[in-house]
Amino acid sequence: MNYISTENLTKSYGLKVLFKDISFHINEGDKIAIVAKNGSGKSTLLKILMGKEIADSGTVTINKDIQVVLFDQEIDFEGELNVEEFMMTLDSAPILALKNYHHALHTENADDMEKALAEMEIHKAWDLENEMKQILSQLKITDLEAKMKTLSGGQIKRVALAKLLLETRAEHRHTLLIMDEPTNHLDVDMVEWLENYLSKAMVTLLLVTHDRYFLDAVCDIIWEMEDFNLYVHNGSYATYLENRMIREDNLNSTIDKANNLYRKELEWMRRQPKARTTKSKSRIDAFYETEKVAKTDTRKQKLELDFEMKRLGKKILELKNIDKSFGEKLLLKDFSYQFQRGEKVGIVGKNGAGKSTLLNIIQGLEPCDKGEIETGETIKFGYFSQKGLTYKEDERVIDFIKEVGENFPLANGRTISASQFLRLFLFDDQTQYSPISKLSGGEKRRLHLMYVLYQNPNFLIFDEPTNDLDLPTLTVLENFLLNFQGSVIIVSHDRYFMDRIVDHVLAFEGDGKIKDFVGNFSEYREFKKTQDAGKKNQVEEETQQTPINSDDSKRPQTKNKLTFKEQRELETLEKEMPELEKRRNKIMDQLNNETDYEKISVLSKDLETVSEKLEEMEMRWLELQIE
CATH class of the missing domain: 3.40.50.300 (P-loop containing nucleotide triphosphate hydrolases)
Known part of the structure; x- marks a missing residue:
């Protein structure tokens, strides 16, 4: 279709x-x-x-x-709505049926309820509310009563994403x-x-x-x-790169042929008398077409960032026993690390774990609560932050770069001008003389990146550099970083970018703990999954163990011999109690992950029943042990 x-x-x-x-x-x-x-x-x-x-x-x-649904970078919302109300603003028949059903529940009107039930059946909306809460839960949005205006930018994006996915499910x-x-x-x-x-x-x-x-x-x-x-x-992406390379090779071959033909045709054009009117018009037209191909600029396909980095001394950067908290939230606890020349460190962890705080502490932008920071005298930081550029509204791109300097040093002793440097980052002459305010969001990010590099730092710090950067620019940046002789710290959720660049990972694991893992990002992820699976198995094994399975020497000694019936009862209890305990733990796990209030109510009652039953069985087991 x-x-x-x-x-x-x-x-x-x-x-x-x-x-x-x-x-x-x-x-x-x-x-x-x-x-x-x-x-x-x-x-x-x-x-x-x-x-x-x-x-x-x-x-x-x-x-x-068909319906066309857009998930845009700019998200419109009414700040006073809570998360659940925002989700229910979808203009679809199943959502409207669900709204009418909730209205009928509150009004307790029999006619309204009958009509609402019919709509729920027609639009297959019974599972929609549970699906909504499931999607929100997967995206780490659990407080459905929170006002949209109180959410962070990342949370708003996740709620909007959940709404979009729900819409694709709701509309049949x-x-x-x-x-x-x-x-x-x-x-x-x-x-x-x-x-x-x-x-x-x-x-x-x-x-x-x-x-x-x-x-x-x-x-x-x-x-x-x-x-x-x-x-x-x-x-795949690899196929695209291969096809692109073939196309560019063919283009370069065409340009070479056009150059040879252009030189011959140019000589012919120059030999013709200016006053002569009998020139072949078709040949003249063909000459200008050949000239256009011959002068095609393919330099953008061969971008290289071979810069002359400022000298880096023996002392780079050392952190000693750093502590940092915000109120009761502990971000760093007794953290020490010594950065080496040329190493590329990836920093990972959940949002709010303290990654950006560490970057600020390293640069002296934020104090630590305890510890020492020793920075080498030759270190010059280059910080690419998430905040973006600060510029005058009418300032032109070329003037913004020239504020740093007219020229930039290359590794071979030559220099390039600010304009040439801008071309390396895909800013053509027309864009260079345009106001920064006219650039797209991605172009501003690209300008920010080159502004950082143009200052010629020897210690680069990138906080989510790949957001809004295009793939051609990312490829240029990656190739540059692979050859960069200074130190690099990268905070990023881009797995491909991290795998290609970093030597090892500093992982924020919560409660001030930072794991230093040697390897790339994907290797750390595999290590973490294996570690988490091991912990889960250990917890399950410990959960399955009960006092009745402990060493016989620790059991209470029976004073009198049990009757045959009592012995069978004891054996039954010892078999059923672990199963009942496992069931109780499973219900508790479900409660911890559930956001549907009706399901929470049902699970709570189940938990109460199971706990009471288990308590009765434990008391009877003790009675039989001491008889």
């Missing part, structure tokens, strides 16, 4: 062309990722498909039997799910959950993402937007 077809779409903003005459189709079951540098029109294309933007020319045909229609950077501000556990959910779900998907592991796990088609065109690649 065809969902969307487009023919010859073109979109520009002023003189800036985003894409020109692109055509494509989206069919049921397609899972498509869009890859392009920031400013190429990815988000604009999504908005055109949603009907929020209009193309300059071309047609978009959307099947009337064909749905195209469009997602713009869905993994931004999600921690690794939640990214992996979403990855698993979307890879298994029977959905049609179009997404923009910089997360390459996520892309490979979820999508099997890649759209590449480059040079105003759209190229389709069937397969």
Whole structure:
């Protein structure tokens, strides 16, 4: 079933062309990722498909039997609504049926209840509320009464994501799910959950993402937007890279041939008398076409960041017995670490665990409660933070960079100008002289990155650098960091980026504990899963053990010989008590993870019944032991 077809779409903003005459189709079951540098029109294309933007020319045909749902980077919400009320603002028939059912429960009107029950059956809405709470729970949103205005940016994004996933479940229609950077501000556990959910779900998907592991796990088609065109690649990210390389090699071969022809045709053009009017018009037209190809700039395909780093002394950075708390929340406890020249450290942990606090302490931006920090005299930090750039509203890109310096030193003793440096980061001449305020969000992140590197630091600190950066820029950054001779600290949830760069991991495990793990990020994740599984098995084994299974010498000695009937009763108790205890522990685990109030009530009653029964059996067991 065809969902969307487009023919010859073109979109520009002023003189800036985003894409020109692109055509494509989206069919049921397609899972498509869009890859392009920031400013190429990815988000604009999504908005055109949603009907929020209009193309300059071309047609978009959307099947009337489908709904198109967008998960945008900008989330609209009413701050006074609580989480559950926000989720229930979905405009779908199953949600409306659920609302009417709750209304009928409160009014206790028989006619309303009869009508509501019929709607619930028609729209298959009985499990919808449980599904909503399950999705929210998976995304670590448990307080459904919390006001939206009190949530953090990451929590708002997770609630909005839950709402979107619920909408695709609630509507029993064909749905195209469009997602713009869905993994931004999600921690690794939640990214992996979403990855698993979307890879298994029977959905049609179009997404923009910089997360390459996520892309490979979820999508099997890649759209590449480059040079105003759209190229389709069937397969993995590696397939896309291979196809792109082949295309670029073919382009370079075409340019070489055009250069040879251009030199010959240029000589012919120069020999012709200016006043002569009998020149072959077709040959002259062909000359200008050849010139256009011959002068194609392919330097952007060969980006290298071979910079001259400032000298790094013997002393780098040492942290000694650092403590840090905020109120009763302990972030760092007796933490010590000595950074070495050239090492690349990844810092991981849940949101709020203290990762950014450690970065601030290292740079002297925040004091520690206890401990010492020794920083080498030659150290110059370069900090790429999540806060973004501070700039004047009308300041131009080129002027912003020139505030640092007119030129930048290269490793071979030469220098490059600020303008050349900007070109390395994919800022063309037109963009360089544009106000920073006119840049897209991703372009501002890219400018922030190059602003940090342009200051020529020898100790780089990156706090979530991959958010909103495009894949071409990430590739340039990764290649630079692999050859960087200074020290690097990276806080990131991007598994691919971390695996490619870091030597070992500092993992915030809670209560001030930091695990120093030698290896890359995926290796640490495997280690952690194995460790957690071992702890879980140990707890289960300990739970299954009861006093009656302990060493015989510790049991109370029976004073009198039991009758045959009493002996059989004792054996039965010793067999049933462990099973009943396991059942009690299982109910308690369910209670800890449950957010549905009705289910909590039922589980609480079950727990009370089981606990009373177990207590009776334990008392009888003791009586039989001391008889």
